[in-house]
Amino acid sequence: MASVDTSMTSKDTILKVEHLSMRFGGLMAINDFSFEAKRGEITALIGPNGAGKTTVFNCITGFYKPTMGMISLHQKSGKEYLLERLPDFMITREAKVARTFQNIRLFSGLTVLENLLVAQHNKLMKASGYTILGLLGSPLYKREAKKAIETAAHWLERADLIDRADDPAGDLPYGAQRRLEIARAMCTGPELLCLDEPAAGLNPKESLALNTLLRSIRDEGTSLLLIEHDMSVVMEISDHVVVLEYGQKISDGTPDHVKNDPKVIAAYLGVDDEEVTEVIAEVESLDGGAKA
């Protein structure tokens, strides 16, 4: 296992990404990107289309092996994992990092409940004595299976899906599918939950409900890393925002700090670098105007 001494890093950092680079052929999708996510916070990763946000997620969760850099995860228990060295399924199983996908990936032919049971696979596998005891009808497995259904029901309540528990996941409306994906990720019992654009395609009401859900997840001790385009969501719920453009970090701080960072404004308005200074001037004059 890639667990090493933790004394080097501060206790309240859960994820530390250092000098991360990812190259696809000639394209440098991520270039020397470093940031930290704090335990018990919602960290948002924002940036224009194609900035490399999903690529960062894929590196963290092991779907891509980074060209360079180090990604370390610090668990509550004090264990530390170097994620770039673990295979993808171990990152969820051992390091306790769960994720959702930008284009929803549910098991559409399984029921909503079954989706949540699959997420508890490793726990149930152990309880069933790697299937052998389970086949023999061990009471321990029966108890664990019941508990797993209870856990699933708990998350179905939370995601407001309890009425659809026995329907095929593919039959749910879009917003419900997004919530189900979050519930499914939570059923793996993660310490860090990575959400790739969870509010995409939601209507304002659903988006509001999502904010409440994410906040409650944070308050119960799971840290969140969030990719989001919807600024209302980002500014509402995140404690810390990191801005990425062309694979490089251009800003990092509280939502208020980032919102007023001229570089960020320039990136979102699509202004050339030379014009940034002009924008800064504009912003300053605007600020001045507001104060007057």
Add this chain to the structure above:
Amino acid sequence: MANAISEPGKAPASLLGQAIKEAVFTGLLTFGLFLLYIGFKTDQDISNALIIYGRPGLLAIFVGIAAVGRFLMVLFVHPWAKARKDARAEVPVHDIEKSPSLFHKHFLKIALVALLLYPPVIVSIYGFQGSLKFVDNFGIQILIYVMLAWGLNIVVGLAGLLDLGYVAFYAVGAYSYALLSSHFGLSFWLLLPISGILAAFWGMILGFPVLRLRGDYLAIVTLAFGEIIRLVLINWTDVTQGTFGVSSIPKATLFGIPFDASPGGFAKMFGLPMSSAYYKIFLFYLILALCMVTAYVTIRLRRMPIGRAWEALREDEIACRSLGINTVTTKLTAFSIGAMFGGFAGSFFAARQGFVSPESFVFMESAVILAIVVLGGMGSLTGIAVAAIVMTGGTELLREMEFLKHIFGPDFTPELYRMLIFGLAMVIVMILKPRGFVGSREPSAFLKEKKAVSGSFTKEGHG
């Protein structure tokens, strides 16, 4: 269109005209298509010279069947199908899905009782000697395919891994029993599990390098593996005796009681007249029991975490990995458990035939087993059993169709058209029921009520 509003049953003149027109066209098309295939036959005479003779009568029959078939189709079947479709459109879809009949619910139990009663009923109708054909050709033959298809179902239907070389594991099981029992005199009951374990072991050996591949690549490599096993069996003559095969394989015994004419044999022991039917009936119950074990294990495994992981793997492999599931070991277990059942079936096959040769393990067998799984509806035990009965029972039935000779002439051998009819049947079923006989899947767990999942949501897997 005029015939769109016409009532079914009462065919207006325009429909009749259209039917005649299409019948003539179909007849012409059939004539063109079959002129060379059916209309002429090439042969060699004594001096090896090529002779061609025409078969206008047979060609006329084919053309006639096509034309009349099209005529009836346009005039009667199409309006009827349309009426049925309209009627069905009025019923809400959900009601159909939710209320399976009592027969449907207890299908497996009813089928089991019927199968248990099958040999006594047949014997009482046809006598011991007459029952042979029904118990052996229709009973045992079909049940072997049911078992093989249920085994492959774990790999293809549940885990979504396209395996085109399944017959290799059948061969491993058959040769394991054939060789170990001939050389070491081990009993069937010991070799049955050993054959299964050996087949599972080969499943693992194949699985390790292969399961990183997906979709088409996996299919091709498993196909090649099936051929390699067959070629090894042909060429490793020291052990397998090559194409001659292994013969006089010891029969299975009923807990030590052999089925032969010896004083300790089954017939003497129970004071019955000698007959080979006892062994066949015994084999029937044996393969029935093996099938039941396969079904039981499959049903239990589906409710285990591993079974759910298989189905999840079929639905979305990347999502599985994101949930911490080790997809390599999950695929390997599916592969080797499927192979194990193939091995069981193989050793049974060897005990039944008393003879195995590489002939029995050609790619065609894999294709037929896969066709049964797809036709039955991937993942559904009931559907697959029905498909096995239709496919294997159907081909056996063709052998019986003597009356076809009276239509097509004495030269006509229905068996030769087996594959043609087979293919036609598959095309028809796939058009009418694209998800197989039983397209819906039963959930492995439920919170409030168990609802079948419609086939339109499930995926076939990508490798």
